[in-house]
Amino acid sequence: MNTIDETSEFELLMAPILDERPWAVYAACKNETTMSFFPQNRAEEQAALAICEICPVKDDCLEHALETNERFGVWGGTTERQRRKLARSA
Numbered sequence: 001m002n003t004i005d006e007t008s009e010f011e012l013l014m015a016p017i018l019d020e021r022p023w024a025v026y027a028a029c030k031n032e033t034t035m036s037f038f039p040q041n042r043a044e045e046q047a048a049l050a051i052c053e054i055c056p057v058k059d060d061c062l063e064h065a066l067e068t069n070e071r072f073g074v075w076g077g078t079t080e081r082q083r084r085k086l087a088r089s090a
């Protein structure tokens with residue numbers, strides 16, 4: 001068992017997230033530090049969506065975003081606009 005000193009900062013930061021979203025450990029974006037999943041322009045949005053396309057937990061991520069009504073950012077290979085459209089058609 002790790003002590004706090006032996007536990008990495010990443011593990012400490014991820015603990016509450018992994019309780020809520022255990023699939024996040026497999027997320028293609030989990031170590032992504034150079035790009036934003038809360039994009040400020042179309043180029044950033046496209047870059048985030050490209051990572052989602054190869055993500056093994058894309059469906060889990062989208063399901064979570066729809067269930068929790070995540071209003072902002074790219075989740076599960078969708079933009080905010082796309083999720084609003086999905087929610088309206090459900």
Ligand code: SF4
Nearest residue numbers: 027029052055061076
């Ligand atoms: S689908 Fe996209 S936002 Fe969701 S975990 Fe995968 S890479 Fe991250």
